[in-house]
Amino acid sequence: MLGYTITQWLFGILSFMAIMFALMVVFTRNPIHSVLYLVLTFFCIAGHYLLMNAQFLAVVHIAVYAGAIMVLFLFVIMLMNLNEDTEPQKTMITKLIAGVIGGLFLLVLVGALKGTEQLAITKYGYSEAGLMKNLGRVLFKEYLFPFEIVSVLLLAALVGAIMLGKKEAKE
């Protein structure tokens, strides 16, 4: 089709959708809609993982990000009941400052990424690295120590969060 393979078409469509939904996350007024657009973005990214034959990563991405984290986001936003009436209106000067800072950040990012050499991306659909078996081997053999450190870090964060939550309840 027009000189492109199906994979390339899928890549193009998924990328377009991912970027569009990501923009919608920022531009939509309603926070609930933002969350839902973000979920759609995650689905598009999971599609990219599938194209790279990283099935495990794709499914975990959906289960963890779309299925757990975003549900919690949605949960909190629904409970806070944000809408345009109760939201504090920002003044022009805040918006201006935010714009300048955002622009500067973009400049820094572009400057930092411009000179970097392009990473060699594994060819779509052929790599076996993302399959569960290979990923598990690499994680538990070559990167066992960092893996354990990360889990301890997560545990510490978990315990910390519970402690913070408990302290508030007592007061």
Added chain:
Amino acid sequence: MAEFILYKSIICVVIFALSLGIAAYSTWWERKFAGLLQDRWGPSRAGWWGLLQPLADGGKMLWKEEIIPNVSNKFLFVIAPALFIVTAIVAGVLIPWAPDLKIGETFYSMQISDVNVGVIFLLGVTSIGVYGIMIGGWASNNKYSLLGAIRASAQMISYELAMGISLIALIITAGGTLSFSEIVKAQDAGVANIVWQPLGFLIFFVCALAETNRAPFDLAECETELVGGYHTEYSAFKLGLFLFAEYINMFVSSAVMAGFYFGGYNFPFAAELYQALGLETGDWQISLIGFLVYFTKVAIFITTFMWIRWTLPRFRYDQLMNLGWKTLLPLSLLNLALTVVVEFFRGNIHL
């Protein structure tokens, strides 16, 4: 390629129709079974033994007036039931319904897709399932709906943890595979996983009840507190889809339990029986018998779900959360530890 597409299309259509048919007749059986338990008839007017009742119900849902609250977000309001039923059906793609069928020289698996990370896929789909309820509850712009939606999502998130951990223990027992068909195949020696995972199965079963929002965990639609819960504002076929999806969920989770813990299409002395009948691997008779066996197990599970619904009263919300976090989660961790020890002594884990 064309043959592959044809075969996959046929199996997709068959399994889709099967899910819908089973869900429809689950509603009939639920009412009939409730009648049995409460010493009354249940549906008996539409057709012989009330067998046309699902059609009558469906027709009623279709022709009722549809009301969309005009302050709600219309798009999300309409999309929510569809989302809910789609996620309910999607989990069904993993289920291997029967032993492979041989036509000509090729073996055809009786499964839509053998995802090699099937178990995680299943967890992912279950966790996506909550969006239908949440979006529906929120878009209704009604306090009761919102409360129902929040209850449902909190419940699903809480019970997913214990469910996931009990599945890890199952995977260890099943020999480290995440593919549904391989988990079922590994049980064909005659020993079902339930023998090594009794506690894991119990945890999974309770979590499945909670994940499908069935009694005694149906707090999301608790009539006495929340009117109709998350589907208070829904009418006509949208309400029908929500109710229908619950039965599909029940069907799929029954099939998952029957496959994971009770051997799916395998049964004791299957090989001997096939040998006595003179059947070879791939014969259609084997597939048929396997399918019927699987189906019987699923039917038993669905009936158990209903039996529980008409026997146990509803939990209180704090009891629900306590059960999930303080009982099932530690129990599932204990089960995981026990499984590792047992499997080590069985020689299935190599250091």
